[in-house]
Amino acid sequence: MEAQEKIRSQLEENDVMLYMKGSAMFPQCGFSGKAVEILKACGATFDTVDVLSNPDIREGIKQYSNWPTIPQLYIKGEFIGGSDIMMEMYQSGELQEKIQAL
Amino acid sequence: MVTPEDIKGWIEQGISDCRVEINGDGQHFYAVIVSPEFTGKNRVQQHQLVYKALGDRMKAEIHALSMQTMSPEEYAARDGAA
Numbered sequence: 389m390e391a392q393e394k395i396r397s398q399l400e401e402n403d404v405m406l407y408m409k410g411s412a413m414f415p416q417c418g419f420s421g422k423a424v425e426i427l428k429a430c431g432a433t434f435d436t437v438d439v440l441s442n443p444d445i446r447e448g449i450k451q452y453s454n455w456p457t458i459p460q461l462y463i464k465g466e467f468i469g470g471s472d473i474m475m476e477m478y479q480s481g482e483l484q485e486k487i488q489a490l
Numbered sequence: 491m492v493t494p495e496d497i498k499g500w501i502e503q504g505i506s507d508c509r510v511e512i513n514g515d516g517q518h519f520y521a522v523i524v525s526p527e528f529t530g531k532n533r534v535q536q537h538q539l540v541y542k543a544l545g546d547r548m549k550a551e552i553h554a555l556s557m558q559t560m561s562p563e564e565y566a567a568r569d570g571a572a
Binding site (some may be wrong): 418419454455456457467468469470471473476 | 556
């Protein structure tokens with residue numbers, strides 16, 4: 389399946405989706421690790437895609453959102469941001485609200 | 491090696507009238523960027539402007555950049571709150 393199509397179906401199937409380096413259990417990058425910690429702190433149920441083991445998704449997701457870095461968080465298919473934006477939204481309580489509203 | 495001043499210069503070239511405060515060690519950088527170009531844009535759109543200014547350097551030279559972006563109004567509000 390083509391990368392963009394694969395991404396679209398992943399986002400349709402998962403309300404809270406994190407594209408990251410490594411897994412939630414073993415993040416391979418500090419920013420991805422931070423993103424996982426933030427989602428856990430929000431009490432979120434989330435799925436992850438490891439872009440390191442999916443090179444086509446790694447490039448594809450950057451095109452999808454016009455965003456050059458990983459991690460990337462999506463809620464109900466909407467691109468929320470990278471780890472800096474996640475942290476800001478967590479600190480203001482906005483992220484918890486979005487997740488609890490699901 | 492990329493210096494904080496390099497990144498500051500690239501951002502300033504790409505975004506009009508911006509103020510950039512940046513720290514970093516050549517690997518990890520942390521930037522606060524304030525510009526009127528950010529007014530009326532959400533965080534994602536603000537960061538996209540910075541990424542656009544940095545272009546392909548995000549793929550090669552710059553390994554890890556954290557940033558906070560604000561319009562002058564947001565910056566003033568933050569100062570007021572702090």
